[in-house]
Amino acid sequence: MVTIDGPSGSGKGTVAALLAKELGWHLLDSGALYRLTALAAINHGVDFADESSLEVLAGHLDVQFEPGQDGEGMTIILEGETVGANLRTEEVGAKASKVATLPRVRAALLKRQRDFAHGAGLVADGRDMGTVVFPAADFKVYLTASAEERAKRRQNQLQLKGIDASFDQLLADIQARDERDMGRKVAPLKPAEDALQLDSTRLTIQEVFSRILDGMRNKGLI
Numbered sequence: 001m002v003t004i005d006g007p008s009g010s011g012k013g014t015v016a017a018l019l020a021k022e023l024g025w026h027l028l029d030s031g032a033l034y035r036l037t038a039l040a041a042i043n044h045g046v047d048f049a050d051e052s053s054l055e056v057l058a059g060h061l062d063v064q065f066e067p068g069q070d071g072e073g074m075t076i077i078l079e080g081e082t083v084g085a086n087l088r089t090e091e092v093g094a095k096a097s098k099v100a101t102l103p104r105v106r107a108a109l110l111k112r113q114r115d116f117a118h119g120a121g122l123v124a125d126g127r128d129m130g131t132v133v134f135p136a137a138d139f140k141v142y143l144t145a146s147a148e149e150r151a152k153r154r155q156n157q158l159q160l161k162g163i164d165a166s167f168d169q170l171l172a173d174i175q176a177r178d179e180r181d182m183g184r185k186v187a188p189l190k191p192a193e194d195a196l197q198l199d200s201t202r203l204t205i206q207e208v209f210s211r212i213l214d215g216m217r218n219k220g221l222i
């Protein structure tokens with residue numbers, strides 16, 4: 001089991017997918033579960049201050065993760081409907097970050113996340129994978145990058161989709177999300193004591209990937 005935690009835009013999801021493919025392991029994108037809870041709340045008109053209803057939604061999320069076309073990526077089906085690009089928007093990310101501050105929502109999603117750890121190996125990415133959800137993981141990574149670099153990456157990512165976004169707005173969104181994710185009382189984003197800490201500000205995706213594989217090799221895990 002490998003965990004990769006870090007702030008938004010640090011490259012967790014990209015590197016986790018590469019690792020899972022290389023090792024032939026399962027993948028847990030835990031952020032998607034928080035995003036799906038937020039999306040379900042929007043769809044059902046649930047108030048984001050209503051912790052009891054959000055807890056029920058999180059505990060009963062009707063969701064399936066299926067391999068994407070050509071084995072690439074993942075198709076996510078929420079309440080019978082395929083979830084589109086909407087799930088990945090900054091707006092849904094910000095709402096996910098808000099529901100993620102609620103202890104009862106986190107508790108409701110805990111078992112679902114742990115259920116991913118069966119059979120073959122698992123690469124799990126999120127904010128509290130190495131600290132709370134899988135504290136006994138064999139290898140833990142804390143991946144970060146400067147907020148400016150992460151905003152630039154997000155801007156490039158959006159540009160590739162034909163969307164023009166203001167750098168200043170993206171930077172402000174990232175900083176607000178960091179503050180909420182790191183500052184919450186329950187399971188705040190922080191490095192696990194035994195995590196390999198990588199700052200990817202000046203590293204390519206390939207370099208990050210290689211350093212993680214080297215670390216795993218040095219520990220005799222692969």
Ligand SMILES: Nc1ncnc2c1ncn2[C@@H]1O[C@H](COP(=O)(O)OP(=O)(O)OP(=O)(O)O)[C@@H](O)[C@H]1O
Binds near residue numbers: 008014154200205
């Ligand atoms: N080391 C890197 N150098 C340049 N670009 C990178 C690097 N790592 C990731 N990226 C790019 O940055 C963008 C964000 O990466 P990714 O979605 O993997 O981040 P994340 O940490 O999973 O973010 P979130 O938590 O918001 O889902 C992507 O377009 C990805 O290709």
Ligand SMILES: Nc1ccn([C@H]2C[C@H](O)[C@@H](COP(=O)(O)O)O2)c(=O)n1
Binds near residue numbers: 008032129177
């Ligand atoms: N393990 C996790 C994963 C995610 N969250 C919350 C906080 C994030 O801002 C939000 C969206 O995550 P992303 O898809 O951007 O990785 O979900 C969390 O609290 N714990």
